[in-house]
Every structure is written in C-alpha cells, then in structure tokens.
Amino acid sequence: MRRGKTVMKRIENAASRLVSFSKRRNGLLKKAFELSVLCDVEVAVIIFSQKGRLYEFSNSDMQKTIERYHKHTKETLSHKPEMEQRMQHLRIETADIFKKIEFLEVSKRKLLGQGLGSCSIEELQEIDSQLEQSLKNIRARKAQLFKEQMQQLKAKERMLLEENVKLFEKCGHWKSWQQPITQQRKAISNCIQNNKCLEVVTELSIGLPQNN
Known part of the structure; x- marks a missing residue:
C-alpha cells in the first residue's frame, strides 16, 4: 500500500520525533556515501541532534x-x-x-x-525634410540602376552585332558591314526578310509515291 505524503512540519511527539531522526539520519548518511562512491565527488555531512550530539560523514579529511x-x-x-x-x-x-x-x-x-x-510645426518640418532627403536618395539610386541597365543593354547590343557580323561573313555578305550601323541594321533586316542568308529547299507531298 502506498504511503501518504509526509507533511513537512515539526513532529510534536518526542518519541516519534526521535525515531524519525534516527531513520532519516542513517538514510542521509547512506545517500552521502553512495553519492561519493558513484560520482567520485567530495562529500561532507555534519548533523547535530536536538541534544547537541554530533553525527558526521566525509569521504576525505x-x-x-x-x-x-x-x-x-x-x-x-x-x-x-x-x-x-x-x-x-x-x-x-x-x-x-x-x-x-x-x-x-x-x-x-x-x-x-x-x-x-501631437507633433509641433518644427517636428513636422523636420519630418518633411527627412522624407525629402529619403526621396532624393531613392531617386539617385533609381537613376544609377537605370544607367547600369542601359550600359548592360548596350554591351549586349555590341555583342549581338559582333555575332551578326560573323554570321554575315559566313553567308557571304560581309561587305555590307563596312557601312554605318543604321545601314547595317537595315541590311540585316532585308536579308532576314528575303531569306538570302540561308536557303533551304524542301519538298512535301501527301499520298503514295509516284513511279518515275
């Protein structure tokens, strides 16, 4: 049967108090000994009884x-x-x-x-100045990004023109690239529209093959 929980208060009966002291003292000293052995720690316990008698345990001096x-x-x-x-x-x-x-x-x-x-006129003016400065910084950053994108697009355009030069040289139209850029672009457009860069002949027929 499970024991009830012990109430933590002074035991009024002297005999019961003496018996409880003896049992719990021995249990405490036993636990101290087990702790020192199992965990290899330095343990010292000092107990004085109600009458002044000393009980102690130490695994060292x-x-x-x-x-x-x-x-x-x-x-x-x-x-x-x-x-x-x-x-x-x-x-x-x-x-x-x-x-x-x-x-x-x-x-x-x-x-x-x-x-x-709750803002005064001076505070509102300060906030307005901060917002204006923020807008200037944002617009400056925006303009910088636009400029960088334009430079990237121009670099890409130059690369594409160089690739087109190589293609025109292969197609036999390299002489047209000695003209200005606008005329070069016009020549590319005309070449693409007239299919002069590359001619491919294909035949497609539906039905049974005819004997020659």
Whole structure:
C-alpha cells in the first residue's frame, strides 16, 4: 500500500520525533556515501541532534573539506560586489536599448504619417525634410540602376552585332558591314526578310509515291 505524503512540519511527539531522526539520519548518511562512491565527488555531512550530539560523514579529511568550503565562500563573497556592479551596468544598458527601440518605433510611425496629432510645426518640418532627403536618395539610386541597365543593354547590343557580323561573313555578305550601323541594321533586316542568308529547299507531298 502506498504511503501518504509526509507533511513537512515539526513532529510534536518526542518519541516519534526521535525515531524519525534516527531513520532519516542513517538514510542521509547512506545517500552521502553512495553519492561519493558513484560520482567520485567530495562529500561532507555534519548533523547535530536536538541534544547537541554530533553525527558526521566525509569521504576525505573533514577539516580539509571545511577549509575548502570557507575558501570557496570567501572567493564568492569577494567577487560579489563586482558581479553586482556588472549586473547594474547591464540593467542600465538594457533600459537604454528599450528607450532607443521605443524612440525608433515612434519615429517610424511618424514617417508613415501616423501619430502626427501631437507633433509641433518644427517636428513636422523636420519630418518633411527627412522624407525629402529619403526621396532624393531613392531617386539617385533609381537613376544609377537605370544607367547600369542601359550600359548592360548596350554591351549586349555590341555583342549581338559582333555575332551578326560573323554570321554575315559566313553567308557571304560581309561587305555590307563596312557601312554605318543604321545601314547595317537595315541590311540585316532585308536579308532576314528575303531569306538570302540561308536557303533551304524542301519538298512535301501527301499520298503514295509516284513511279518515275
């Protein structure tokens, strides 16, 4: 049968309290021993009974373990002011970052035309100047992209003209490429329309083949 959950409070009955102390003390010391063996750690347990009797367990020298504990606590306390100062600095930095984020969000809404009811004339003029500068930057970037695209198209046109020169040389019309560009383009168009560059003769008939 499953035992009920023990209520964590002082046992009022003295005899029951003594029995519980004895059982739990032995269990605690056993667990400390198992922990030291299984995990290869340094363990020290000190217990004083209600009457002042000492019970202890240590898998190494108890005095050395206590000295090690005091040394560790002193080092922790010596670093505590530095840690608190660092935490305070981080809290201030976090608060500043939140303020900057809030300011940027407000500025963004104003640039989008939202929340302008509380703005003064000077603030509206500043927003207007920022928008004008943004438009100038956008238009300048747009013009630059158009210019780059035009250069790419011109380079592609030159490449295509060079390829057409090679094709015309193969077709025997290379002399026409000594003319100006406009006449060259006209010559290409006429050549394509008149099918002078390449002639292919094909015959297609439907029905049974005829005997010659």
